[in-house]
Amino acid sequence: MHLNLPNWLTLSRIIMIPFFVGAIYLSGDWGNLVAASLFAIAGVTDWADGYIARKQGLVSAFGKFFDPVADKLLVVAALVILLDQQRVDLVVVMVLIIREILVMALREFMAGQGSGAPVSWIGKWKTAMQMLGIGMALLQDSFFSLPLGMPGQLCLYVSAVLSVWSAFYYMRDAWDKIRP
Template sequence: MVWNLPNTLTATRILLIPFFVGFSYLPGRWGFLLSAIFFSLAAITDWADGYIARKQKLLTQFGRFFDPVADKLLVISALVLLVASQRAPFLPVLIILAREVTVMALRERLAGLGQRLPVSTTGKWKTGFQMTAIIMLLVQEGLWDIPFQWPGLLCLYISAALTIVSGYRYFRDSWPKLQTGN
């Protein structure tokens, strides 16, 4: 297996998860601020590894498999943390988590059939709102006395709505392939 920068960024994203979760347990405002910083670094690696891999044609089997796994681990960890710390409501988080796991399973099934499920524009917007929501809700007390809770919740609900739309589209577009088994 060839190891490259995108693979390193994917592995780094997974390694950052315990840090951003752990920092959230520090007392006071600084714990969640450090958590948001480490989550932001992990989110940047999500964008960077894909960009670099496509631009420099560094696509690998490791990246194809572990990039979405790293993304799901990051998002699931963050959303569970936000619900547990009462920074996010359960229902939109449940919708997002259910879609993430279901679409990941769909991608795996299609891969077993030799098919791919490309990321949609709606899915990219969903991810953007989702990452923004998580960062804002981690620092919801605000920086420089600017509160982020309400904008963070708005982004979370927008992300949940886009989650439903993109999930529906993925299944609609994949249904014929699943029915024929090829």
């Protein structure tokens, strides 16, 4: 199988996860800064792989499958680390992870039924708040001593609310196909 640039960018996010996890456990503020930087780089590669794939007609089955998997693996790793370091509440982590698994399963099911589950504006806002919240929670006060931990937690709470809201819409749209 030939991997094109968007697929390499997707694969790079998966490869980056152990380095991201290791970085957060470096001593001092450096660990936070390196982990947040790797998380930001991963976010840029997520945007870039989709943009390049669509712009250059390089959309592939590999990318369609592994792009969301890479995103979920990175986000779950970040949330588990933040939970371990008591930077985020268990309820928020559970809501976000359960929603990701539910929506990913629904999308896969709907694709198998020959219909898609389009991304909603609520889902896009959920992702933006989640990524911003994770980034700020990773930094804590390591970035020029700015107190980013609490605003990061607030963003993650907003993301959790938007997660439930968007999951409701996904379920509503798929209900006719999945109900018993």
